[in-house]
Amino acid sequence: xxxxxxxxxxxxxxxxxxxxxxxxxxxxxxxxxxxxxxxxxxxxxxxxxxxxxxxxxxxxxxxxxxxxxxxxxxxxxxxxxxxxxxxxxxxxxxxxxxxxxxxxxxxxxxxxxxxxxxxxxxxxxxxxxxxxxxxxxxxxxxxxxxxxxxxxxxxxxxxxxxxxxxxxxxxxxxxxxxxxxxxxxxxxxxxxxxxxxxxx
Amino acid sequence: xxxxxxxxxxxxxxxxxxxxxxxxxxxxxxxxxxxxxxxxxxxxxxxxxxxxxxxxxxxxxxxxxxxxxxxxxxxxxxxxxxxxxxxxxxxxxxxxxxxxxxxxxxxxxxxxxxxxxxxxxxxxxxxxxxxxxxxxxxxxxxxxxxxxxxxxxxxxxxxxxxxxxxxxxxxxxxxxxxxxxxxxxxxxxxxxxxxxxxxx
Numbered sequence: 001x002x003x004x005x006x007x008x009x010x011x012x013x014x015x016x017x018x019x020x021x022x023x024x025x026x027x028x029x030x031x032x033x034x035x036x037x038x039x040x041x042x043x044x045x046x047x048x049x050x051x052x053x054x055x056x057x058x059x060x061x062x063x064x065x066x067x068x069x070x071x072x073x074x075x076x077x078x079x080x081x082x083x084x085x086x087x088x089x090x091x092x093x094x095x096x097x098x099x100x101x102x103x104x105x106x107x108x109x110x111x112x113x114x115x116x117x118x119x120x121x122x123x124x125x126x127x128x129x130x131x132x133x134x135x136x137x138x139x140x141x142x143x144x145x146x147x148x149x150x151x152x153x154x155x156x157x158x159x160x161x162x163x164x165x166x167x168x169x170x171x172x173x174x175x176x177x178x179x180x181x182x183x184x185x186x187x188x189x190x191x192x193x194x195x196x197x198x199x200x
Numbered sequence: 201x202x203x204x205x206x207x208x209x210x211x212x213x214x215x216x217x218x219x220x221x222x223x224x225x226x227x228x229x230x231x232x233x234x235x236x237x238x239x240x241x242x243x244x245x246x247x248x249x250x251x252x253x254x255x256x257x258x259x260x261x262x263x264x265x266x267x268x269x270x271x272x273x274x275x276x277x278x279x280x281x282x283x284x285x286x287x288x289x290x291x292x293x294x295x296x297x298x299x300x301x302x303x304x305x306x307x308x309x310x311x312x313x314x315x316x317x318x319x320x321x322x323x324x325x326x327x328x329x330x331x332x333x334x335x336x337x338x339x340x341x342x343x344x345x346x347x348x349x350x351x352x353x354x355x356x357x358x359x360x361x362x363x364x365x366x367x368x369x370x371x372x373x374x375x376x377x378x379x380x381x382x383x384x385x386x387x388x389x390x391x392x393x394x395x396x397x398x399x400x
Contacts, residue, residue: 048257057248058370170258186386
């Protein structure tokens with residue numbers, strides 16, 4: 001039972017943000033490592049025919065209220081960004097490049113990107129902002145800047161996103177443990193029960 | 201703080217079924233009564249542009265797995281019905297008629313309808329089946345049978361469904377306590393926390 005838990009998230013997802021803030025505590029409590037796998041919901045919406053929550057009539061108002069309430073429940077500062085959702089492909093590329101070149105910095109980068117977007121309200125789809133965040137966690141931002149234009153990194157990212165879709169990931173956050181999928185930050189207690197009890 | 205909690209559900213919703221099986225325990229623990237309010241998701245889907253979960257690519261497989269897993273977690277027998285989803289307008293009418301004429305039987309009717317559909321796999325959109333279920337909980341099925349054709353009951357039901365939509369209800373189960381909405385059987389612990397703590 002030492003296979004890591006796959007932890008998928010989209011950088012434009014408030015629930016994904018909350019999940020990255022609490023996942024490491026979950027990880028410690030259950031004694032199973034997680035592999036962080038940022039992905040993109042854009043290609044998922046093309047398959048499901050759905051839209052971001054905040055663009056769906058009726059669900060929109062509930063979601064905006066629930067983002068704030070859920071964050072507050074977990075003690076996570078959250079401010080609804082003016083520009084939302086945003087395109088996060090560059091953030092995902094930056095994550096996987098960091099994973100490959102400076103792996104210890106990958107989680108700090110993910111958390112800093114989320115905080116920049118959902119605490120500071122700054123648009124992380126802007127490359128200068130993205131690089132500034134990378135620099136703030138000690139990543140070589142010049143090397144990253146060059147890498148972001150590299151077709152190999154684009155291809156590497158595309159493979160990850162395709163793999164997440166092939167694994168059935170349609171939302172954020174989304175966890176897979178021993179083949180068992182859990183969708184949503186509100187399902188993290190269920191994931192924890194599942195792992196601790198060996199399933200039911 | 202004695203205002204009842206509004207508890208909305210759709211008879212074709214597996215999560216609504218699970219909620220009716222556990223809501224009375226929640227009610228006892230939190231010491232707040234609930235008003236049961238069956239509604240219809242069909243008109244909601246027209247507004248949101250969405251479809252039943254099991255008709256959405258990617259979400260479909262997850263949902264079918266999760267219905268079973270969630271029911272098992274709560275110790276609720278559940279079998280995926282062959283015909284799903286179904287039109288539940290007659291079930292909703294039967295509920296409100298019972299509410300008005302034999303109110304003590306309304307919750308037993310709701311639970312028996314759900315069990316007939318999700319335990320026994322029988323189609324409760326068939327009027328004969330619906331009446332048989334009503335009779336099994338001690339309701340005057342002949343009177344109900346006549347009432348189901350009555351425009352006044354149709355109108356009464358339509359008003360309830362319209363009111364649920366006006367209240368923002370877009371899913372099942374859905375709870376509103378002191379204006380605070382909670383969507384999903386997996387949010388019932390959050391609702392309970394909210395009521396016990398006075399919110400956060």
